[in-house]
Amino acid sequence: MKFLHISDLHIGKSVNGFSMLGEQKHALGQIIEYLRAERPSVVVIAGDVYDRAVPGVDAVQVFDDFLTALAGEEVVVLLISGNHDSPERLNYASRLLTDKRLFLYGAFDGTLRKHTLADEHGDLNFWLLPFIKPSSVRGFFGDQRIETYGDALAAALDSAGIDYAERNILVSHQFYVKAGVSPIRSESELNPVGGLDAVDAGRIENFDYAALGHLHGAQTVGGENLRYAGSPIKYSLSEWRHEKSVTLVELGKKGALTVRALPLSPLHDMREIKGELAVLTSDEVSSLADREDYLRVILTDEEEIIDPMGKLRSVYPNIMSIDFENAHTRVDTGAIFTDAETIEKLSPFDLFSEFFLNTQGSTMSEEQSEIVRELLDEEGER
Numbered sequence: 001m002k003f004l005h006i007s008d009l010h011i012g013k014s015v016n017g018f019s020m021l022g023e024q025k026h027a028l029g030q031i032i033e034y035l036r037a038e039r040p041s042v043v044v045i046a047g048d049v050y051d052r053a054v055p056g057v058d059a060v061q062v063f064d065d066f067l068t069a070l071a072g073e074e075v076v077v078l079l080i081s082g083n084h085d086s087p088e089r090l091n092y093a094s095r096l097l098t099d100k101r102l103f104l105y106g107a108f109d110g111t112l113r114k115h116t117l118a119d120e121h122g123d124l125n126f127w128l129l130p131f132i133k134p135s136s137v138r139g140f141f142g143d144q145r146i147e148t149y150g151d152a153l154a155a156a157l158d159s160a161g162i163d164y165a166e167r168n169i170l171v172s173h174q175f176y177v178k179a180g181v182s183p184i185r186s187e188s189e190l191n192p193v194g195g196l197d198a199v200d201a202g203r204i205e206n207f208d209y210a211a212l213g214h215l216h217g218a219q220t221v222g223g224e225n226l227r228y229a230g231s232p233i234k235y236s237l238s239e240w241r242h243e244k245s246v247t248l249v250e251l252g253k254k255g256a257l258t259v260r261a262l263p264l265s266p267l268h269d270m271r272e273i274k275g276e277l278a279v280l281t282s283d284e285v286s287s288l289a290d291r292e293d294y295l296r297v298i299l300t301d302e303e304e305i306i307d308p309m310g311k312l313r314s315v316y317p318n319i320m321s322i323d324f325e326n327a328h329t330r331v332d333t334g335a336i337f338t339d340a341e342t343i344e345k346l347s348p349f350d351l352f353s354e355f356f357l358n359t360q361g362s363t364m365s366e367e368q369s370e371i372v373r374e375l376l377d378e379e380g381e382r
């Protein structure tokens with residue numbers, strides 16, 4: 001059986017103040033095209049449909065259009081909630097949607113939900129597990145000690161009575177880690193302090209395939225059968241080197257697994273450029289790629305620039321952030337912080353000199369000192 005694994009749509013998300021709705025529609029459109037070309041029987045959405053528990057009207061509209069398009073392709077859709085979704089809101093109309101072959105599991109109700117489909121090799125079980133945390137499952141397991149995310153997952157899996165001799169697919173939205181392997185993380189994920197939410201991937205390695213959501217970079221966790229599809233578009237500047245994709249999985253008889261990443265291309269890419277303002281804004285350089293890409297710009301000019309954002313935006317309209325990398329930011333600034341008592345004894349000129357040093361990373365030039373002296377004289381402050 002062939003199925004498409006996607007996750008972390010985060011519909012409605014803005015990045016650095018830029019709405020990603022256009023990018024999201026574009027990516028979802030490509031997913032529909034892949035469906036038509038590859039004809040999988042199932043689409044698995046492994047959580048984080050929306051970016052917020054209460055998504056905006058336009059976000060809901062975009063997802064509604066996507067589901068309607070999926071229904072038109074006559075695939076079975078299996079969907080769980082992620083840590084960004086509201087489980088109850090996502091549950092809305094889920095019983096009615098079953099008739100449309102859309103199986104949605106938003107709010108965990110005590111066990112995994114099993115959805116069995118058949119192909120020429122027999123039954124194939126999809127096990128749906130919405131995002132869980134210790135506090136949200138404790139009530140379902142009586143006296144069982146559930147302190148950690150690992151405990152919560154173990155309790156949920158044990159309750160399902162899974163026969164691992166059959167063909168089983170897990171759909172889950174947790175932070176699975178493989179001992180000794182650092183996961184690729186992104187700033188756009190919600191990361192609890194200290195990785196308390198991490199769960200050992202060993203707990204799910206007996207599934208023929210785990211269609212995972214949560215991490216925004218596509219990656220496997222140990223084996224090829226445990227995979228994060230990643231988000232369909234870049235959701236933070238930290239992801240600018242990611243190649244975004246959706247995952248096409250084919251499971252033949254037990255153990256016969258093929259996994260393929262189908263690339264997604266953005267309307268406008270997210271990238272980082274670095275150099276001097278004059279070089280970056282020159283025709284020669286700015287014409288090398290799409291000027292409307294979302295950019296993090298690192299300026300290396302040593303001279304002070306007035307209104308760098310305005311100057312850059314006149315060439316690149318979608319600047320997301322500017323950083324400076326020059327002598328001021330490189331060297332140890334030798335900043336000094338005078339205590340309150342001494343401050344009162346300092347002259348306005350000395351105070352300003354200190355402020356300049358602490359913010360600019362260098363002392364004032366003779367010329368700059370002269371300007372400050374003149375200004376203070378005018379105010380009668382020196």
Ligand SMILES: [Mn+2]
Binds near residue numbers: 084190
């Ligand atoms: Mn996510």
